[in-house]
Amino acid sequence: MPSALPDGEPLPSDGSLPASALEGLGGRPFGFYLHVPYCASRCGYCDFNTYTATELRSSGAVASQETYADNLVAEIRLARRVLGDVDLPVETVFLGGGTPTLLPAADLVKALAAIRNEFGLAPGAEVSTEANPESVDPAYLAELRAGGFNRLSFGMQSAKPHVLQLLDRHHTPGRPEACVAEARAEGFEHVNLDLIYGTPGESDDDWRASLDAAIGAGPDHVSAYSLIVEDGTKLAARVKRGELPMIDDDVHADRYLIAEEALSAAGFSWYEVSNWATSEASRCRHNELYWTGADWWGAGPGAHSHVGGVRWWNAKHPAAYAQALAEQRTPGQGREVLPEEDRRVERILLELRLREGCPLGLLTADGLRAAERALADGLLDEAAYADGRAALTLRGRLLADGVVRDLVD
Numbered sequence: 001m002p003s004a005l006p007d008g009e010p011l012p013s014d015g016s017l018p019a020s021a022l023e024g025l026g027g028r029p030f031g032f033y034l035h036v037p038y039c040a041s042r043c044g045y046c047d048f049n050t051y052t053a054t055e056l057r058s059s060g061a062v063a064s065q066e067t068y069a070d071n072l073v074a075e076i077r078l079a080r081r082v083l084g085d086v087d088l089p090v091e092t093v094f095l096g097g098g099t100p101t102l103l104p105a106a107d108l109v110k111a112l113a114a115i116r117n118e119f120g121l122a123p124g125a126e127v128s129t130e131a132n133p134e135s136v137d138p139a140y141l142a143e144l145r146a147g148g149f150n151r152l153s154f155g156m157q158s159a160k161p162h163v164l165q166l167l168d169r170h171h172t173p174g175r176p177e178a179c180v181a182e183a184r185a186e187g188f189e190h191v192n193l194d195l196i197y198g199t200p201g202e203s204d205d206d207w208r209a210s211l212d213a214a215i216g217a218g219p220d221h222v223s224a225y226s227l228i229v230e231d232g233t234k235l236a237a238r239v240k241r242g243e244l245p246m247i248d249d250d251v252h253a254d255r256y257l258i259a260e261e262a263l264s265a266a267g268f269s270w271y272e273v274s275n276w277a278t279s280e281a282s283r284c285r286h287n288e289l290y291w292t293g294a295d296w297w298g299a300g301p302g303a304h305s306h307v308g309g310v311r312w313w314n315a316k317h318p319a320a321y322a323q324a325l326a327e328q329r330t331p332g333q334g335r336e337v338l339p340e341e342d343r344r345v346e347r348i349l350l351e352l353r354l355r356e357g358c359p360l361g362l363l364t365a366d367g368l369r370a371a372e373r374a375l376a377d378g379l380l381d382e383a384a385y386a387d388g389r390a391a392l393t394l395r396g397r398l399l400a401d402g403v404v405r406d407l408v409d
Helices: 053-063 065-083 105-118 138-146 161-166 175-185 204-217 234-240 249-265 285-291 318-326 340-351 365-376 382-386 394-398 400-408
Strands: 030-036 090-097 121-131 151-157 190-197 221-226 269-272 275-277 295-299 304-307 310-314 332-337
Touching: 030 065, 030 285, 065 105, 065 295, 065 318, 090 105, 090 285, 105 121, 105 138, 121 285, 138 175, 151 175, 151 204, 161 204, 175 190, 175 204, 190 204, 190 249, 204 221, 204 249, 221 249, 249 269, 249 394, 269 285, 285 340, 295 310, 340 400, 365 382, 365 400, 394 400
Parallel strands: 030 090, 030 295, 090 121, 121 151, 151 190, 190 221
Antiparallel strands: 221 275, 269 275, 295 304, 304 310, 310 332
């Protein structure tokens, strides 16, 4: 959940949506994202909309962790009023942050219960939460599982202490792997580990060790992201001062190839540029909902929502968010109605990152010519192209951003 919010037109105070957004509601997949903005400390590379207790101290009780679950419940009820009485069972729920597991497990279960009560959960719904390895124990995980959660995502980032130190990650090496075992013991079938590669001072062997540790822990999903130096972060300031080297794109490419080789050998298959799973059932269905342009409601400070081509976002600060709900008005700060051309471009941007790729029918004449060049250059898969889709090869994944730019022109 990035900290910067775009411009946009204001929302009605009751949060109502244009009639066009509600057309077909219920015929598209629908999910909930719940943003928990609290962190015990701020990681040096993170630019997400998060706050430590010190940063929120002046905001008083209105922004406190103790009452936060009630705010989420209030927005979930608002969502039900805005979306009307259409049958809309929720297919995916994802709690992200921040660190959702800084809240008591009972609070996370309470928010999930509100979604179940207001909308209902679809059969086999995926219910996930991110978790800091040091903020959970077997009893906490058992309470989540009993409350309806069935997927966990642990922030591992690295197995090497010096890499964790540079990233300002404070968990003990080995703890994420232990969390996977604890989650399995409590009945969680689906468990993800998040990794980051390309940290200054990390070697190829360090990265291989992190991959080996993650694979050895036995998750059924691994996400591996290249480190990005975001403006305004502690990491960016250190790079600007010359304390740390700038990220090298060639190093990132090498690390990606190392990840692909190790994960493939261990039985993982890529299904999105930065995500690998051991089976179709292990793919993160909530993220697929984003990538395929479905509907979701994002609750929490700074959270983004999308329904029927309308995107909106909430007030960024927890105090402003809570105050709006206390006054029984939408916490939404701005919105935009996406023109058809913007929706077409977004589909290409997102779907091209998926293993299945995007339909060639989305491309303009210029885009099709670019696709033919990409095919000739070995960036697009020949079999998928013959079936009418633009899908990236391994080399194409390394150059995904450039391929996307060419295809949307």
